[in-house]
Amino acid sequence: MSTEEDQLLIGAHTSAAGGVHNALYEGQKIGATTVQLFTSNQKQWKGRVFTQKELDLWQQALEETGLQKIMCHDSYLINLGAPNPEVLEKSRKAFREEIERCLLLGISYLNFHPGAALKEDRGQCLDRIVESLLEVEELVAEGPTELLLESTAGQGSTVGYRFEELGYIVDKVKGRLPIGVCIDTCHSFVAGYDIRTEEEWDKTLQEFDRQVGLDYLKAFHLNDSLKGLGSRVDRHKPLGEGEIGLESFRVLMNHPATRNLPKYLETPGGPPVWTKEIALLRNLFLINGISKR
Template sequence: MLLGAHEGIAGGVSTAFARAEADGADCLQIFTRNARGWAAKPLEPDEVKRFQGEARRTRKPVAAHSSYLINSAAADRDLRKKSWDALADELDRCERLGIPGLIFHPGSHENAAQGLELVAEGMQRAIEKVPGKAKLLVETTAGQGSSLGWRFEEIAAIRQAIPGAARRRTGVCVDTCHLFAAGYDLTTEEGYHRTFQELDRVVGLSNVRAFHLNDSKKPLGCRVDRHEHIGQGAMGLDPFRRLVNDPRFAEIPGFVETESRFKENIEVLRGLVRR
């Protein structure tokens, strides 16, 4: 697995590459805009050029993570419309920057079946509005409250509701902390194999384009999303040792999303790789 982290973009998106280098990362995840507000400045053509120059210089693969405000499944029409527009805007930014995948949380809705259809509709609209290659990657969630996407069946239902041509521009991002919180036990050998067998059967491993590598502060099946430093939470090191040595994921980028200490967490993960 390629190992990286979610890097900051203070000073412009192009500055994230130098941070990834300082952290000893193989790859990086970024926001392409302010993740905590609806208002987003357009990307300046000069900054796009600098970003592409840095991508060529460092040869580090990049993924984008969408704003946390987006809820494509929102029951409220205005919020849903705003979310769908923001998703399309973020996909457009990825296309312009040459980022192959935009990771986003499916959102929440009291009625899961209705919510999943709304997510699919928002994705289809964004993909049709933004021609190109960049993919929308649905992230597996912890299932907190009425959050969607915590069961593999829900992720599959979203993708299946999108017609073929647009569906080819969708994929999945698997978050280890969220899996564990959702009740998928990666801490035992048997649980690890069962989880990925099920993911393969329901979603297809070829659709997995990225991992989020986080330990969990909270116990198995708690459905609460609290990231912990690798090996220091309820999951421990074993799940991560299995993942970084799993040949099925050798070419896939994995991003640490702890609040701090990226370099240290990447070093811990690298120390688990068998030579």
């Protein structure tokens, strides 16, 4: 393996069933160099509290697997821009607990869904998200965890599908919080950003740079899409089996602005599919390297 290939950060959202350390071992089994996981049940408000034993197992698994840049995905229930005060309160508490768990585990990134406006004005929703984030300023300063806004598909009233909205939030909290963006390829494609060719990727990245700033692009969720460009319907497909196509992922693996950023698969099919896809992504990197030499 070339050293550059060694350093590729590719993984998947692995299972923490039976303990968070299991997500790391599953990553190792599929040939990953990083993973994303839920540190608690993503469909419950009540957060998991780790025992010392679990923390020890996690540390041991980190050492044994050598995985880097671990990402946590936040609970699906959290809406940091919720118009309902009770839901907002619960969301803020749960988000703090997400950060606390990340700090205990030494996790690099907490990826979170920006929020949903429901029946309210989108601008107010964005401002409430900013307020929610500023509340964790001191907590997040205690450790290595960066907060990453996930680009959304724009289903329903969710905010953060347009780069302008992500840029608005980043702009209001940068300098005070370690903030960044994780682009989900399926979400941004169905949100209307074409990424099927090198030329289209260039345009999309230029647009991201204008609206957010490329310095804030930190990671990717890799998914092909069942639905077409601009459909705003979030349905993941294995790489190369959807509307985006493999060429997009070849570009992503090799583009100077994206090749060194960590990438996490969320494709359907689980570990057998991810094993193949991780090998495929490595090949897409190598093929390009050879053809350009």
